[in-house]
Amino acid sequence: MDHLERLENQSIYIIREAYYQFKDVALLWSVGKDSTTLLWLARKAFFGKIPFPIVHLDTSYKFREIYKFRDRYAKEWGLDLIVWRNERALAEGMGPGLGRFQCCTALKTEALKEAIAFHGWKALYLGIRRDEHGIRAKERFFSPRNEDFTWDYRDQPPELWDQYKTKAAGEEHFRVHPLLGWRELDVWEYIRREGIPIVSLYFARNGQRYRSIGCEPCCRPIASEADTVEKLIAELRASRISERSGRAQDKEEAQMMQKLRALGYM
DSSP states (O other): OOHHHHHHHHHHHHHHHHHHHHSSEEEEOOSSHHHHHHHHHHHHHTTTOOSSOEEEEOOSOBOHHHHHHHHHHHHHTTOOEEEEOOHHHHHTTOSGGGOHHHHHIIIIIHHHHHHHHHHTOSEEEOOOOGGGOGGGGGOOSEEEEOTTOOOOTTSOOOOOTTOOOOOOOTTOEEEEOTTTTOOHHHHHHHHHHHTOOOOGGGSOBTTEEOSSOSBGGGBOOEEOOOOSHHHHHHHHHHOOSOTTTTBHHHHHOTTHHHHHHHHTOO
């Protein structure tokens, strides 16, 4: 068994274990490379038909390519897709111009809380990785949240010898992270091996590409000639630049991600 097979087996085990334990679950799909890889693994875990909803938090500021990709593959893969927006905040004019922290809190964190409260999900699958951001290194595969969906990064359960906390206490809600131990390079090598379709923003056009994608006003491309998965992998092997260097919220405030995650953000 090679490295990618070990990662795949661990992720599929976590996906199945969470579904067995919680049943009322959903998977968050940003349409980025990580969540699309997670979606692919969930399809493999359940032999092509995912038995729970796929949720896209729509801030209304995503790239056009993201919406096209989402709609195409939701149909092709037979997904039970739920698109959720914080309509009240949008109607009141919320957007990136009012501040990155305020915008992310309203259109992502609060939208996610609304969706959980409305649908009653006991756990959510997310495609986050420890190597992507320093605050995510503090996460667990099964990460409890309190009744307000907040995350106490100082009080996380130990996960020794692949033993996970999967029993909720009272009104606890869980975030499940099957890709937590993957690296960025692992994801791209798995995409290459599996032939996973990926939104075109990741591939170079006119000497630029996006390494990390989210809302269009908050993302900046990097200089690159990598217009295929093979070239992209070769570029990553040589790069010493942070994966999220093009994400505005990461530059605006060093502890912003920690604040957002403590409030219930992804």
